[in-house]
Amino acid sequence: MIPVRGYAGAKVAVLGLGRSGLATARALVAGGAEALLWDDSPEARAAAEAEGFVLTDLGRAGALEGVVVLVTSPGIPHLYPAPHRIIRAAMEAGVPVDNDIGLFFRSFAAEDWDGFDVTPRVIAVTGSNGKSTTTALIAHILAEAGRPVQMAGNIGRGVLDIDPAVDGEVVVLELSSYQTELARALTPDVAVFTNLSPDHLDRHNGMGGYFAAKRRLFAEGGPDRAVIGVDEVEGVFLAGQLAEGAADDRVIRISSGQKLDGFGWSVFARKGFLAEWRKGRQVASIDLREVAGLPGAHNHQNACAAYAACRTLGLAPREIEAGLRSFAGLPHRSQLVGERGGVRFVNDSKATNVDSAAKALQAFARIRWIAGGMGKEGGIAALQPLLGSVAKAYLIGHSARDFALQLGDTPYEICETMARAVERAAAEAEAGDVVLLAPAAASFDQYPNFEKRGEDFTARVQALAIA
Structure with a gap:
């Protein structure tokens, strides 16, 4: 568990008591906060009570008095198509609204990091398709290379439910648009944007809002490195906004199908071969055609994203290739x-x-x-x-x-x-x-x-x- 920092002795309201909500409540209590819990579902409330939590109906008059922040689960609308009544009441009362992702980023670093040889890192992956496979693939490659790693977010465990980081550990997060849109803190070391296609448009009031939710991870997160899929115009736009110019290797452009040899750093797949280019020359190549766990061009794009993210952490191409070849794939995804x-x-x-x-x-x-x-x-x-x-x-x-x-x-x-x-x-x-x-x-x-x-x-x- 990652105890939530900054709210010791304060009242924090938690709306939504699913997996992430209960993990948030535990982490708040561990950090010394007073957690006020509610869910519209009687079954969810019963599960929270079974853990010993006391419930507070956040919808009743005066329930938000003295509350310093409302933490909401990602599935609960906060803007479109209409805000949940409790979230609306919080906003009208001036109570900040956050989610577990925001709490994680403000709480992950710990005092004992001063004694570490290698500071823990966070890789955050977002996009429309391929997020889960890319996240799992990065975690798999790191584990196969002997790096300590945890995987969380929209896949695996809730972000506040993971263990405190050890020396040199990497946390790989899959983040949905619901999670990136609301988090008040977004500070990954490496951020990955896979692609964009229409989805959740009612929740974001159209493609513009959907892209804006994804873009927050980069524009507000300020990652040291950004891995950007440029097979759609939104990715091209995002890469252009983040880079100082074509030679800026803080932005790594990736593609499945395009040759990207005119940039400071790029990784692309064509005809089944992954190629890494840096400063105008090819530095590595991997044959993906016989990698059973990653069939098809869409998975080759996932491989490019994972390869690029792992290269930012200093892994050698041969280490990454070994991880790609031993990856079995995720259930329900090819x-x-x-x-x-x-x-x-x-x-x-x-x-x-x-x-x-x-x-x-x-x-x-x-x-x-x-x-x-x-x-x-x-x-x-x-x-x-x-x-x-x-x-x-x-x-x-x-x-x-x-x-x-x-x-x-x-x-x-x-x-x-x-x-x-x-x-x-x-x-x-x-x-x-x-x-x-x-x-x-x-x-x-x-x-x-x-x-x-x-x-x-x-x-x-x-x-x-x-x-």
Whole structure:
């Protein structure tokens, strides 16, 4: 646990008692604060009471009197589409609003760091797609190289729930736009921006607000090094804002598909090869084509981001390459879950939107595509140019019939359930095919989350007695 600093003896309100909220409450108490806890969910309140916390209804009149800060969980709206009533009351009363990320950055450094040989560092990763894989990949590479490392944030443990840093340790954080938008302190040593595509637009009132939330990590965080994906215009803009010029190697531009040889420092992947360029010359190259845990151009972009971040910490290219090759991938993200008769079964249940599904469809040559769920605005119409690799689609969930109308000439079958889709795809697949779960839709029509959907797919595949 990281005890929260700066609030000893003060009243701090905590709104939202999920994983991060309870971790925040524990860390506040450990730092000497008086924590006033509330959640609109009776189940969450009961879980907090089971830990011995006393609840305070923050919505009642006078509940915020004497409170010096309100700490809110990331899933609770604070601006768009409308502020939660308690957050609005806090803002109107002049009570600052923060989150656990802000508390972490003001509390992470400790007195015993003066005796360390190597000061602990924080790498923070944000973006639309690839955040989790990039975060986990950085942590894996560091661990394989013998560096002490912890992973937290939007993946793994809550940021305040991690252990105090040891000499030379690196903390790798995955940060969502919900987390970067509100944190009152953002001071990573290295910040990574993977890419940007439309998501959470209602929460940020459009793409401009969404990008602004991501940009805060760099503009207000002031990292020593910034790793910026420049395959979208927003990344190009951000890199240009942070750098003093093309030769400024404090900004490392990364790409999957572009050659970036005119900058002070860049890392890019083309035709399956990762290349690092510094001051106009290539200094390293890695063949990514046989790295099983990182298939496809989107994962090659993740590899570039992780490679660049690890290079800023002084790791050698050969150390990073070893970590890339031993990375097994994350569950539900281009995860190979089995093979039978030359047919591979890949779980990409995390592909909950069109952009992430597009990346999955581009990673394989001949696909038996399992798609559907709670479709988002526009359905899958934008995927039309990528359907040439799809031998047949097997459609499930609420949007199955809507998706069928957008497939053009691509063969399809309405399967409704995961069990039926896996059964039919496995029966029709031929050697060399990939049965790919990349739903391009949310899971909430049939599953509580994308993880449960991916677990169901994996269980159905394993039931096929795959060797």
